[in-house]
Amino acid sequence: QVQLVESGGGLVQAGGSLRLSCAASGLSFRSYTMAWFRQAPGKEREYVAIISWSGGTTNYADSVKGRFTISRDNAKNTVNLQMNSLKPEDTAVYYCAADLSASGRVSTYGSTYDYWGQGTQVTVSS
Secondary structure (H helix, E strand, O other), X not given: OOEEEEEOOEEEEOOOXXXXXXXXXXXXXXXXXXXXXXXXXXXXXXXXXXXXXXXXXXXXXXXXXXXXXXXXXXXXXXXXXXXXXXXXXXXXXXXXXXXXXXXOOOOOOHHHOOEEOOOEEEEEEO
């Protein structure tokens, strides 16, 4: 029974920081790529960041590059997203997603991912 649970969202002023966490369960003995996506009201889901199983490969959307940092702790089955210098445009529901493909692929396409969390709301005020 796989479950991803995001936490750490909230309300913050522009320029502030938040740290999101995603706790994964039911993925013992598996290696998986983790990614963060977000969706603002009236907009399509968009890719934010991705990290490989080893943590050796990371990638960020241009809109967050230099401001967000993705990391993971496989011993704790946790993936984090440190968000700094937040902008109102970052307001969205943030989702973590896991790709359990045996190939270990790294993809920015949401359709690639097998499991999703329920999301955590991030609101950045002006």
